[in-house]
Every structure is written in C-alpha cells, then in structure tokens.
Amino acid sequence: MTTQAIRKTRNPEQTRSDLLDAAYTEILESGFQAASLERILANTSVSKGALYHHFGTKRELGLAVIKEVIAPQLAARWFAPFTEHDDPLASLQRILEEKIRTADESVIRYGCPLNNLIQEMSPLDEEFRRGLQQILELWVEVMATALADGQQAQKVRADVAPKEVALFIVAAIEGCVGLGKNAQSVEAYQRCLRQLQLYVQSLAA
Amino acid sequence: MTTQAIRKTRNPEQTRSDLLDAAYTEILESGFQAASLERILANTSVSKGALYHHFGTKRELGLAVIKEVIAPQLAARWFAPFTEHDDPLASLQRILEEKIRTADESVIRYGCPLNNLIQEMSPLDEEFRRGLQQILELWVEVMATALADGQQAQKVRADVAPKEVALFIVAAIEGCVGLGKNAQSVEAYQRCLRQLQLYVQSLAA
C-alpha cells in the first residue's frame, strides 16, 4: 500500500553516522531530555523506522552520542596535544592560547557538550553518568600524567599533586566555559581562561 | 457540579511560597524543561487553578524561582560572609573550609542550582539568562570588591586583577561542584576545593 523508497541506495553506516551527528547537534541545542526525535529525523531525512533499527531507544542514541561523538571530539581537542611535547605546562599554555584565540560565538552559545550533559543527566541516569565520567577520568589522567612527567623533568614544581591539580584545572576549564556561556560573552570567556593561564604558569618549577 | 474545597482556609502567600519551593525542588531534580507542573502540584496539594492564578505560565514560575529562591539562597551562602571581615582571603578560605566540611550527598547529587540552569537554559531563553547573569554578576562584584579592599589593606597581592580573579574563582567553584556531581563523590569535590584554597592562598600579599 505504502509508496516509499526515497533512499535509493542503502548505506547503513552513513545513516547511523548521520543520526549521531544530527542527534549531537540537537542535544547540544536543546539538552538530551528536550531533544526531539522528530526534529533529529527532520534534519537527516532519515525515517523513524530507520532510527529505531539502529538505536533501540532515545536513551541508547544519547549514550552512543557520548561515546562516539563527544568522547572523540574532546580527545582530539584537549587530550592529544599533551602527547606531543615533554613540557606539559607549555603544552597546556599552548592549548589554552589556542582556545582563547579561536574562541567564537558558537563555543560561547552552547558551551561544552560534556559539561552540559553532566549537569543535566548525571543525577538522572547512571549509565549516562558513567559514560561522561569515563571521558572526565581520561582527561584528568592524561593531564596528571603530563604533570608528573613534567616534575621528573624538573619543569613542574615538586610540591604540586598531579592528580589533584589536574582535577582542578579541568574543573576550572569547565567553569570558564560555563560563565562565558551565560554571559554570552567571548571576552568574559577569554578573561577567565587568561587567569587560568596565570595559575598554570604558577605551577612552573 | 464540581465538589471541591480541600483547602478550607486561604493563604495566598503561603500557597505562592509552597509553589516556589516545590518548583525549586522539581527543577533541581529534573531541570526546568523536564520539570512537570503536575508533579509540582502533587507535591504541594495545590490545584492547577491556584498555580495559574499566581503564575501566568511555567516560564514565569521558573523565573520567579530564580529571583526569589535561588538568588537569596546563594547570597546567603556565598556573598554574605564577605561583608563580615576585612581580610577577603581569610573570608574566602573560611567559606571554602565550611563548604568542604559540610559537603554531603545532597550537594553532590544535584549540584549547584545556578549552574544547572545556566547550562540548560541560558542559550534557550534570554530572560532566564539575564536572571542568572544578574546573580553571577553580583557574586563576582562582591568578590572583586573584597579583593580590591584587601589590596588596599595590603593583604592581597598588588598584581592581581580583582575582577578577573573573582570571575575565575567563581568559575572554579562551579567547576568543582560540577565535577563532584558527575563523580558522585564528595571526596572528589573536596579535593577540588582544596586546590582552589591553595590558589586563593597564593593571592596573599
């Protein structure tokens, strides 16, 4: 009875990836709970049947976005640069400098996707929380290791506790993004990160 | 036709205040968008008619929660202590110490109501954003003034920029709460605040 077939050729991986991308955007704009499947579908021209073929529930889709979109994105933007040099403070300063330089409307408008989901979902869904926590722990660990290495190389003060300081720096970063987001001010975000730079500088041996 | 009248005696102010309290809790637990009016009503035994007599829309209720519940609460817990002494760093250390000492499950579970609403609502509703921003600006201003006073009293390093540092400290606080919340760990929250204490200490003249 039903006439269908808009998608002539099949491409399940592409479909799945399209859904993840659209879901990521929708979640970034509206949060997870308020994210509308209909809107996601409208932005992908994927049918509801296809969606529910790839993901069992909205929740599964959300979890997949965390693992397959947000985690890699943050890894590329924040973790990777640490492995490049042996002076962690210089690396961190460079990362922060880059963030300050490239700060624009889009970052300030929707903030950090990780932080957004933490505030919204971590008290409501244990599996969401674990997914987000995994990213967070990796981030802290990468930074803590870098700081410890820096201590060995005599470039970081001996009295800093790598794990604690790494935790604090991550917290400060998320805080800066959050404040910038509410002020809707790229400049406030930059001023906040500048103070973080000064703090990082104070860790030097 | 309708049999009614559960509330024998009237008390409009009490009703309003009950609604604000219940809405505050519901928003804290579910976020604003996912907050259910029906659930708020169920927790107050107030009727829908009464709710819509006091508040025109759900949105108005949310804005009232920000102005009449969250703002005073934060003022009492974070701003007020500053006015008590002339050494801002000591005041801040004392506040942080207090937060570390009294940190418990409930703080860690739902996080900071201000930060929650910022992440969720500030990109979606300009009036929400302004309401939240007002609280934020007051907070930063109180702290910046205290720092500037501290500089006059030679208790704060002369090279710190009061406004910028105040902004950073607020960001760091929100960040610490956020991380503790996702880790669901009072201890992580405390460790994070301890590093903030060390930072604050480093501002001393």
Next chain:
DNA sequence: TTGACAAGATACCGCTTGGTCGGTATCTTT
C-alpha cells in the same frame, strides 16, 4: 448583610512526545 473580587478547584483541550508495528525494498548467501 451583602456585593465584589481574589483565591482556588477541576474538567477538559490540543499538541508533542517516544515508541510500535506491519509492510516493503535491497543486499547477501546459497
């Protein structure tokens, strides 16, 4: 005592939501 209005009650509405289901088209395997 009464009239007017504020406060509160409840049934109802349109709409969106996440999710289901029977069916079809394409791809892979044999």
Next chain:
DNA sequence: AAAGATACCGACCAAGCGGTATCTTGTCAA
C-alpha cells in the same frame, strides 16, 4: 534464482505535557 536477513518506511498509538474555561468559595470593605 530462490531464500533469508538486513535496512528502511510511515501510519499509528497511548501518555504526558502546558494551558484554558468555567465554576465555587473564602475574605473583607462598604
């Protein structure tokens, strides 16, 4: 080429949502 599995389609559904309309009742000034 037949068969079976995978990918996809879209109409449909119950439930919950915020909001409205119409009503009753408590309060208090005149």
